[in-house]
Amino acid sequence: MKIILDGKHLNIKFSSAHFIIEHEKCSKLHGHNFYVTVEIEGEIIDEKGFVIDFLHIKNMLKSICNNLDHKVLVPEKYANIVNDYVEIKTDKIYKIPREDVILLPVNNVTSEELAKFIFDKLKVYLKEYKNVKWLKVIVEEEPGQGASIEGRL
Numbered sequence: 643m644k645i646i647l648d649g650k651h652l653n654i655k656f657s658s659a660h661f662i663i664e665h666e667k668c669s670k671l672h673g674h675n676f677y678v679t680v681e682i683e684g685e686i687i688d689e690k691g692f693v694i695d696f697l698h699i700k701n702m703l704k705s706i707c708n709n710l711d712h713k714v715l716v717p718e719k720y721a722n723i724v725n726d727y728v729e730i731k732t733d734k735i736y737k738i739p740r741e742d743v744i745l746l747p748v749n750n751v752t753s754e755e756l757a758k759f760i761f762d763k764l765k766v767y768l769k770e771y772k773n774v775k776w777l778k779v780i781v782e783e784e785p786g787q788g789a790s791i792e793g794r795l
């Protein structure tokens with residue numbers, strides 16, 4: 643059995659700034675409302691009648707999205723923390739207050755990398771749900787444009 647939570651309908655999203663390093667257009671700092679959709683496959687737990695409580699998944703997604711929301715998302719390898727600021731050196735230099743930045747273990751902050759980052763986070767949360775076997779995460783940076791990753795847990 644598969645369950646689906648569609649971020650566009652449920653308002654599961656994070657509004658964040660990013661830039662794509664060395665991209666002709668997207669290397670300028672800009673933002674998106676990133677919507678997160680998940681599909682989870684597993685056996686129904688007989689006594690409960692569901693695969694996993696929707697409320698539990700929503701709480702997991704909210705926790706992940708809240709951490710990224712209203713932040714500047716930056717690949718950690720380009721960042722240097724100096725006092726209360728993060729200096730980011732690419733082909734130009736940004737200096738942003740530390741509290742406004744989330745450093746991510748990615749090569750570039752793309753929808754693909756964000757989908758993988760969220761997939762890996764959710765995988766950890768879902769470890770305790772032994773009946774859950776498969777997960778798909780979709781991140782859309784605008785309606786109809788995004789990336790998905792799926793795999794066994």
Ligand SMILES: [Zn+2]
Binds near residue numbers: 660668672673674
């Ligand atoms: Zn963008």
